[in-house]
Amino acid sequence: xxxxxxxxxxxxxxxxxxxxxxxxxxxxxxxxxxxxxxxxxxxxxxxxxxxxxxxxxxxxxxxxxxxxxxxxxxxxxxxxxxxxxxxxxxxxxxxxxxxxxxxxxxxxxxxxxxxxxxxxxxxxxxxxxxxxxxxxxxxxxxxxxxxxxxxxxxxxxxxxxxxxxxxxxxxxxxxxxxxxxxxxxxxxxxxxxxxxxxxxx
Amino acid sequence: xxxxxxxxxxxxxxxxxxxxxxxxxxxxxxxxxxxxxxxxxxxxxxxxxxxxxxxxxxxxxxxxxxxxxxxxxxxxxxxxxxxxxxxxxxxxxxxxxxxxxxxxxxxxxxxxxxxxxxxxxxxxxxxxxxxxxxxxxxxxxxxxxxxxxxxxxxxxxxxxxxxxxxxxxxxxxxxxxxxxxxxxxxxxxxxxxxxxxxxxxxxxxxxxxxxxxxxxx
Amino acid sequence: xxxxxxxxxxxxxxxxxxxxxxxxxxxxxxxxxxxxxxxxxxxxxxxxxxxxxxxxxxxxxxxxxxxxxxxxxxxxxxxxxxxxxxxxxxxxxxxxxxxxxxxxxxxxxxxxxxxxxxxxxxxxxxxxxxxxxxxxxxxxxxxxxxxxxxxxxxxxxxxxxxxxxxxxxxxxxxxxxxxxxxxxxxxxxxxxxxxxxxxxxxxxxxxxx
Numbered sequence: 001x002x003x004x005x006x007x008x009x010x011x012x013x014x015x016x017x018x019x020x021x022x023x024x025x026x027x028x029x030x031x032x033x034x035x036x037x038x039x040x041x042x043x044x045x046x047x048x049x050x051x052x053x054x055x056x057x058x059x060x061x062x063x064x065x066x067x068x069x070x071x072x073x074x075x076x077x078x079x080x081x082x083x084x085x086x087x088x089x090x091x092x093x094x095x096x097x098x099x100x101x102x103x104x105x106x107x108x109x110x111x112x113x114x115x116x117x118x119x120x121x122x123x124x125x126x127x128x129x130x131x132x133x134x135x136x137x138x139x140x141x142x143x144x145x146x147x148x149x150x151x152x153x154x155x156x157x158x159x160x161x162x163x164x165x166x167x168x169x170x171x172x173x174x175x176x177x178x179x180x181x182x183x184x185x186x187x188x189x190x191x192x193x194x195x196x197x198x199x200x201x
Numbered sequence: 202x203x204x205x206x207x208x209x210x211x212x213x214x215x216x217x218x219x220x221x222x223x224x225x226x227x228x229x230x231x232x233x234x235x236x237x238x239x240x241x242x243x244x245x246x247x248x249x250x251x252x253x254x255x256x257x258x259x260x261x262x263x264x265x266x267x268x269x270x271x272x273x274x275x276x277x278x279x280x281x282x283x284x285x286x287x288x289x290x291x292x293x294x295x296x297x298x299x300x301x302x303x304x305x306x307x308x309x310x311x312x313x314x315x316x317x318x319x320x321x322x323x324x325x326x327x328x329x330x331x332x333x334x335x336x337x338x339x340x341x342x343x344x345x346x347x348x349x350x351x352x353x354x355x356x357x358x359x360x361x362x363x364x365x366x367x368x369x370x371x372x373x374x375x376x377x378x379x380x381x382x383x384x385x386x387x388x389x390x391x392x393x394x395x396x397x398x399x400x401x402x403x404x405x406x407x408x409x410x411x412x413x414x415x416x417x418x
Numbered sequence: 419x420x421x422x423x424x425x426x427x428x429x430x431x432x433x434x435x436x437x438x439x440x441x442x443x444x445x446x447x448x449x450x451x452x453x454x455x456x457x458x459x460x461x462x463x464x465x466x467x468x469x470x471x472x473x474x475x476x477x478x479x480x481x482x483x484x485x486x487x488x489x490x491x492x493x494x495x496x497x498x499x500x501x502x503x504x505x506x507x508x509x510x511x512x513x514x515x516x517x518x519x520x521x522x523x524x525x526x527x528x529x530x531x532x533x534x535x536x537x538x539x540x541x542x543x544x545x546x547x548x549x550x551x552x553x554x555x556x557x558x559x560x561x562x563x564x565x566x567x568x569x570x571x572x573x574x575x576x577x578x579x580x581x582x583x584x585x586x587x588x589x590x591x592x593x594x595x596x597x598x599x600x601x602x603x604x605x606x607x608x609x610x611x612x613x614x615x616x617x618x619x620x621x622x623x624x625x626x627x
Contacts, residue, residue: 115236
């Protein structure tokens with residue numbers, strides 16, 4: 001009888017212990033220390049902000065990744081833009097579809113309506129490519145125009161603290177001629193917090 | 202007591218009729234930007250041109266518009282009138298790429314000319330420069346009823362700034378014609394009789410929405 | 419004499435020599451612009467080439483067709499020329515070749531040489547790019563360019579044109595890689611009787627608007 005009572009507690013203790021251990025483990029894309037300079041670089045794998053459900057029909061998709069090089073922390077945002085025009089787009093319309101000037105802000109909206117602003121570290125421009133209906137594996141009725149870009153934003157200590165304190169609901173990527181808005185899927189709202197936690201930030 | 206009741210009743214009737222008028226207004230958009238807290242409202246568009254154009258009696262010529270719609274809106278405290286036009290033509294051969302590019306260009310200093318019922322011509326400045334490309338659909342393609350010809354069309358949505366004074370002027374009477382300046386070209390809209398009050402109506406609707414804090418959509 | 423000579427006055431003088439019959443005038447446009455309040459008039463296009471016989475004896479370009487119309491905007495009159503050029507090709511031309519196939523720049527000349535060898539020189543009112551198409555004509559790949567050019571024309575020139583017959587008409591333009599124009603970048607037309615008559619008809623009809 002005694003054994004039966006103790007075992008569940010032991011089990012729970014073991015499970016809890018491993019859970020905490022899991023929370024501390026990142027999915028790293030990079031985790032290395034330079035053997036000569038001893039500079040430590042860690043970068044998390046891309047984490048999708050949006051739901052994978054209905055991803056194909058979404059115009060704007062986003063992923064984040066946090067990189068820490070010693071004390072320097074930055075946020076990478078991968079932006080995927082897809083539109084489906086009915087007829088062939090002009091060459092001009094494909095140029096610089098994503099155009100992020102240096103210093104353009106990433107706005108992160110928090111549940112209490114405060115906004116964190118992070119400037120883009122450098123300019124990012126990406127042209128789109130067009131797929132004809134007959135070239136696309138799935139969509140045979142329209143053209144597909146796609147553009148993707150990875151944008152690096154500076155991440156100061158206050159921003160990290162704010163993102164650990166609350167879970168953001170939306171982000172807005174400011175570009176030269178438009179904004180790209182992404183509503184953060186419920187399950188992805190802790191992505192930032194988790195990235196910081198597993199990197200001991 | 203009786204007097205009080207009748208006053209209340211009158212008031213109730215007035216309120217109801219105001220709401221009834223508001224009920225005629227339809228909106229395609231009413232949202233507050235999550236980041237800037239700026240409210241944007243846009244009325245549902247109204248067709249100004251005759252539907253007869255859909256049955257092959259479309260006006261012809263370089264300034265002709267197959268369909269012209271009007272909508273009004275505001276972004277924060279900035280009101281605008283938006284014209285949405287479709288210009289189209291049937292051509293026997295496939296148009297080359299370059300011809301589709303920048304088919305309609307509206308320079309920064311362009312205006313929308315509105316001919317009012319009393320003969321006055323009002324001018325609205327365009328909000329920014331625009332450039333629109335044409336599309337084409339081959340014979341028998343989706344949306345093209347012609348068996349032999351290509352259908353070439355250009356859709357343009359153009360915003361014009363509205364100030365308080367202009368809104369008062371434009372809601373005071375009917376409008377009969379409009380001209381959209383596009384550089385050296387222009388596009389003319391002949392407003393069908395039953396739609397001559399539409400521009401005034403959509404402006405009135407967005408003014409109403411602005412005054413009311415309650416979301417209209 | 420500061421008062422401009424109206425068409426009506428000119429016609430009064432030349433009504434006997436005029437080849438135009440009032441009843442045959444057809445106007446494509448005849449209205450007052452609602453916004454500018456200008457009177458707009460345009461005659462139909464009068465073709466100067468026909469499938470059966472050539473009203474123009476063409477010196478350059480094999481398959482060219484020419485039409486003329488007359489128009490006015492308020493007090494300003496214009497002669498409009500519509501040109502269509504063809505050239506055989508081996509393959510479908512590039513987008514750039516199509517775009518640059520035919521261009522008439524603002525100020526390009528239209529020279530009309532009259533019987534007495536005097537010249538009337540008109541200038542294109544604005545730059546116009548030809549509308550170019552690649553098509554199949556009876557199994558032969560062909561590139562075709564159309565362009566309509568408006569040349570402002572003054573009263574004295576119109577008077578001269580109605581008084582005398584035109585001998586040659588020379589249009590200056592810029593062509594890309596297709597053989598539309600001659601080595602002087604011109605299209606040269608020798609007018610014969612039918613062409614002259616149609617030219618006069620267009621100008622005469624304008625006065626009757």
